[in-house]
Amino acid sequence: DTEVTQTPKHLVMGMTNKKSLKCEQHMGHRAMYWYKQKAKKPPELMFVYSYEKLSINESVPSRFSPECPNSSLLNLHLHALQPEDSALYLCASSQGKAGGPEQYFGPGTRLTVT
Amino acid sequence: GENVEQHPSTLSVQEGDSAVIKCTYSDSASNYFPWYKQELGKGPQLIIDIRSNVGEKKDQRIAVTLNKTAKHFSLHITETQPEDSAVYFCAARLPGFQKLVFGTGTRLLVSP
Numbered sequence: 001d002t003e004v005t006q007t008p009k010h011l012v013m014g015m016t017n018k019k020s021l022k023c024e025q026h027m028g029h030r031a032m033y034w035y036k037q038k039a040k041k042p043p044e045l046m047f048v049y050s051y052e053k054l055s056i057n058e059s060v061p062s063r064f065s066p067e068c069p070n071s072s073l074l075n076l077h078l079h080a081l082q083p084e085d086s087a088l089y090l091c092a093s094s095q096g097k098a099g100g101p102e103q104y105f106g107p108g109t110r111l112t113v114t
Numbered sequence: 115g116e117n118v119e120q121h122p123s124t125l126s127v128q129e130g131d132s133a134v135i136k137c138t139y140s141d142s143a144s145n146y147f148p149w150y151k152q153e154l155g156k157g158p159q160l161i162i163d164i165r166s167n168v169g170e171k172k173d174q175r176i177a178v179t180l181n182k183t184a185k186h187f188s189l190h191i192t193e194t195q196p197e198d199s200a201v202y203f204c205a206a207r208l209p210g211f212q213k214l215v216f217g218t219g220t221r222l223l224v225s226p
Contacts, residue, residue: 004157006157031212033212040219041218041219042203042216042217042218042219043158043203043216045213045214048212048213050212055212056212056213090157090158094212097210097212101146101148101163101207102148102160102163103148103160103214104160105150105157105158105159105160106157107156107157108156108157
């Protein structure tokens with residue numbers, strides 16, 4: 001099973017709202033990722049958690065705040081977003097540095113900022 | 115850092131034809147090359163990958179070839195079907211790094 005689940009599927013939020021995106025995997029993977037994908041573009045890496053520690057932050061604005069409560073869960077907290085932050089937010093997981101490099105993606109959350 | 119170029123940006127074929135998508139990478143140290151298929155409204159799906167110690171890998175109707183000297187890798191789909199219509203992304207990864215560097219994507223349309 002290579003399933004990564006994400007909730008919600010769709011989210012509409014105002015620029016003053018606070019919301020969270022959730023991601024879950026039960027493959028025993030120890031690396032989890034957040035990507036942002038704009039229309040007709042490839043996924044763009046935002047954050048990587050490795051063994052529940054933040055290992056990569058691709059200079060993402062602080063209005064995006066990741067959290068990894070345990071090895072199966074990954075959250076992305078959103079606050080004071082801008083309309084240009086509207087995009088598909090994808091979560092992915094992989095075995096981690098000691099394992100295979102294959103990354104498996106979830107279905108994504110379609111975010112619209114109004 | 116690594117840079118990946120992907121061609122063509124769009125590809126239209128008739129059902130039953132073959133389709134080939136090509137990628138070029140810049141850093142000769144890259145050692146892992148996955149291909150993803152993304153259907154409308156869905157997340158990217160890993161369909162095949164190849165490591166730098168292998169020249170070719172096949173899985174039913176899809177195959178990937180790697181030319182390390184030229185720093186090229188290609189996706190080959192034979193006997194295309196309408197359900198192969200999607201956007202395909204190639205990617206490359208340097209050893210010891212978790213970041214995948216993606217190509218710009220190819221929109222494949224298979225007409226019945």
